[in-house]
């Protein structure tokens with residue numbers, strides 16, 4: 001970790017610390033933030049977690065979920081806290097723009113900034129950086145950070161439950177982005193008494209009737225399969241947003257369903273927002289959606305999971321995506337898969 005000793009010295013005495021993560025926080029964003037919160041709080045620091053936007057309801061059972069400030073609802077108070085912070089943690093994001101409405105506030109802060117993240121191409125806005133794209137999740141990296149601090153003995157159920165959530169969500173329940181290194185950490189967590197069955201149930205069996213009906217609509221009415229490119233598209237219009245009263249986060253996970261179809265190697269969810277069209281992409285194996293998102297849709301992320309956004313008409317964006325896939329990636333997407341076990 002870059003400038004680790006400097007950071008360790010700073011953390012040797014109680015500090016005012018703010019933990020931030022990306023807008024539209026997911027399990028890893030919230031899990032890593034709350035895991036770090038419980039750890040640092042135990043060390044005697046004054047911690048506030050601030051998320052740019054609303055958090056997903058299905059994680060409301062997490063300990064101290066209700067202590068997290070949502071910046072868009074608490075602007076004045078949160079701004080004051082950020083301005084008084086001595087250290088700011090940036091967890092699970094690689095670019096200051098990912099905290100949206102908080103970007104300039106954090107960028108202009110004189111606090112010592114620490115990034116812990118696993119996305120590709122981290123921007124240079126933090127003094128201390130732990131960036132590792134081979135990690136399953138930021139939660140895994142927070143665990144490794146605590147190890148690095150020599151504080152394995154300080155781990156407790158609150159810290160580990162929070163970190164387990166992000167590991168579960170970012171690996172899809174240990175189906176991808178795993179490694180021997182991750183499983184060793186998970187083994188230690190289980191030895192500690194963390195309940196995999198219970199946490200998996202809380203995380204994965206969490207549809208509301210509304211979100212389940214929305215998923216059914218996406219699959220039956222909005223899905224288009226481009227068979228000769230092994231690609232699936234779900235396009236959700238403004239009309240769908242009105243009809244189903246879609247809120248931020250309601251479409252979370254829809255894109256992953258497309259990959260459940262045999263042979264599909266690239267999946268995209270295209271959503272028409274009021275001002276902008278958003279894209280969320282997933283892929284399997286060596287096929288990189290990161291490259292497509294960064295080249296054509298002002299985004300990026302991971303090789304197999306990326307996002308982007310573009311200010312163009314909805315129909316046009318769908319066409320751009322189809323053209324890119326068809327003209328540039330057809331060969332790569334249809335080359336014979338060698339199955340070796």
Ligand SMILES: [Mn+2]
Pocket residue numbers: 028029092118137138170
């Ligand atoms: Mn993550």
